[in-house]
Amino acid sequence: MIEFYGDHPALDLMNTVVHGEETWHGDADVMAWLAAAGQVTAQGGAPGNPGELLAAARALRETVRTAVAARKAGERVDVAALNAALAHAERHMALVAESGNGLSLQARYAAGTPQQLLAPLAEAAAQLLATADFKLVRKCEDHACTLWFLDRTKSHRRRWCSMALCGNRNKVAAFRQRQHES
Secondary structure (H helix, E strand, C coil), X not given: CCCCCCCCHXXXXXXXXXXXXXXXXXXHHHHHHHHHCCCCCCCCCCCCCCCHHHHHHHHHHHHHHHHHHHHHCCCCCCCHHHHHHHCCCCEEEEEEECCCCCEEEEEEECCCCHHHHHHHHHHHXXXXXXXXXXXXXXXXXXXXXXXXXXXXXXXXXXXXXXXXXXXXXXXXXXXXXXHHHC
């Protein structure tokens, strides 16, 4: 089961390496992740040659990771690699009839190459880097966790990637430590 803790597509992309373990081992893994993330509508085959989507997805992930880490550290972000990924985007807008008389405007992306298929993620990363309040972009406070998230809570006090994963474990450990000290 694929879990998403980042509350933003670019951070979810970064979170595809969990505790140092790679979650993508082939094009099919990337396609399954893209489908679960709502980035592709159909579970078709990956565009390009075998392994090309995997390589492109891992490269984009590292580009995003480097840029987010630099932005979080208050350093200058090297935009060249992300701009190269954005250059592959081919999109147009489509007016879509919704239920009743509703209409919505939706972006439609070309998906003929791995880079085109990943272009919406590159756009999401660029949007995050350009507009997010980076005080709210955080790494989980669990020392062993590598996951990042965008704190969208009302109080902006989120500390853990997930209460079910790291939050509960750390709270139980703190409780046991207090019990041991008393």
